[in-house]
Amino acid sequence: MSFSQDVWQRNLALYNKTLALPFNQELATGSLNKEAFCHYVIQDAHYLVAYGRALAVCGAKAFDADDIIQFTQGAKEAIVVERSLHDGFMKDFGISKADFENTPLTLACHHYTAFLTATAWSESYPVVLASLLPCFWIYAEVGKDIVSKSIANNPYQAWIDTYSGEEFNEAVKNVLATIDRIAEHCDADTLEKMHKAYTKGAELEWLFWDSAYHQRQWLGLDQ
Numbered sequence: 001m002s003f004s005q006d007v008w009q010r011n012l013a014l015y016n017k018t019l020a021l022p023f024n025q026e027l028a029t030g031s032l033n034k035e036a037f038c039h040y041v042i043q044d045a046h047y048l049v050a051y052g053r054a055l056a057v058c059g060a061k062a063f064d065a066d067d068i069i070q071f072t073q074g075a076k077e078a079i080v081v082e083r084s085l086h087d088g089f090m091k092d093f094g095i096s097k098a099d100f101e102n103t104p105l106t107l108a109c110h111h112y113t114a115f116l117t118a119t120a121w122s123e124s125y126p127v128v129l130a131s132l133l134p135c136f137w138i139y140a141e142v143g144k145d146i147v148s149k150s151i152a153n154n155p156y157q158a159w160i161d162t163y164s165g166e167e168f169n170e171a172v173k174n175v176l177a178t179i180d181r182i183a184e185h186c187d188a189d190t191l192e193k194m195h196k197a198y199t200k201g202a203e204l205e206w207l208f209w210d211s212a213y214h215q216r217q218w219l220g221l222d223q
Contacts, residue, residue, distance in 0.1 A: 002180040002183070003179055003180050003183035003184075003191070003194065004176045004179060004180050006195075007130075007133075007194075007195055007198045007199075008137075010195065010199070011198065011199055011202050014199070014202050014203065014206065015138060015141070015202070017206060018138060018142060018202075018205060018206045018209065019141075019142055019145055021206070021209050021210055021213065022213050023036065023040070023209045023210070023212055023213035024142055024145070024146060024209060025149075026213075027146055027156055027159075027160065028145075028146045028149035028150050028151070028154075028160075029149070029151055029154075030150075030151050030153070030154040030155050030156060032156065032213075034093065034155075035215060036212055036213050036214075036215055037093065037156065037159075037212075038093050038094075038095055039212050039215045040209075040212035041085060041089050041090060041093065041095065042090075042095060042099070042100055042103050043103075043105065043106055043108075043109045043208070043211075043212060044085065045082050045085045045086065045090075045100060046105050046109055046113070047109055047112065047113055047208070048078045048079070048081055048082035048085075049078075049079065049082055050113035050116060050117060051078050051113070051116060051132070051135060052075045052076075052078035052079045052082070053075070053117065053120070054116040054117055054119070054120040054128070054131075054132060055071050055072070055074045055075035055078060055132060056071070056072060056075040057120035057121060057128065058071045058120060058125065058128045058129060058132060059071035059072035059074075059075060060072075061124070061125040061128060062125055063125060063182070067178060070174065070175075070178060074171070074175075077171075086100070088158075089158070089159060092158070106211055106216060106217050106218070107211070107216065107217065107218045108204070108207045108208050108210075108211035108212075108216065109208065109211075111204060111207070112201075112204040112205075112207070112208055115131070115200060115201070115204060116131060116132065116201075119131040119197060120132075123193070123197070124190065124193075125182070126179075126182050126183065126186050126190055126193075126194055127190065127193045127194055127197050128197075129175075129178070129179050129182060129194075130179065130193075130194035130195070130197040130198045130201075131197040131198065131200070131201050132175075132201070133175060133176075133179060133198055133201065134198060134201035134202040134204075134205050135201065135205065136171065136172045136175050137172055137175070137176065138202060138205045139163070139205075140163070140168065140169055140172045142163075143160075143162075143163025143164060144163070144164070146160055146163060147160055147161075147163055147164045179194075
């Protein structure tokens with residue numbers, strides 16, 4: 001069994017919980033609260049900058065030239081997408097530059113980006129790669145489910161369409177192929193670290209969507 005097959009099975013229950021989150025279900029039906037969606041878009045833009053940095057570090061730690069190209073290109077794409085949010089969805093949904101700049105990271109976004117950054121700098125290439133995988137893979141799989149359920153004239157259709165892009169899904173396949181190739185040469189201790197890093201990332205994916213739905217900031221500190 002490949003690493004990707006194993007890690008997916010180990011975390012299948014968590015994936016199903018993520019799939020069932022109200023944010024994702026209501027996005028598909030077009031009934032998601034606009035404020036919750038705007039909250040998500042702002043936090044996603046913050047997140048993508050940190051994700052791009054982590055991908056760049058991953059590329060720097062990569063074992064061969066092809067992997068360096070793969071993840072430094074991924075870092076560039078993360079920033080390109082972040083900028084497109086400002087020119088596209090933020091403008092479409094009335095989110096100004098000032099709104100974005102004056103909105104700090106939520107607890108969920110801060111926790112997730114801190115985890116990715118710390119892992120990128122402190123862990124080995126295989127573990128860093130495993131920590132980054134949930135954002136690629138879970139996002140793609142949840143997206144396929146949302147695309148299949150989306151109603152006609154969905155106000156969020158343009159966003160939903162980004163889930164189903166052929167280029168993104170091809171990138172996910174390539175990352176899975178890379179991590180399986182790398183995992184074949186890892187010892188048992190490294191593989192276990194990879195599993196733990198993936199699970200933590202998957203938990204934080206769940207938390208990110210759940211936090212957006214409830215528009216949480218810093219829990220008890222929210223006023």
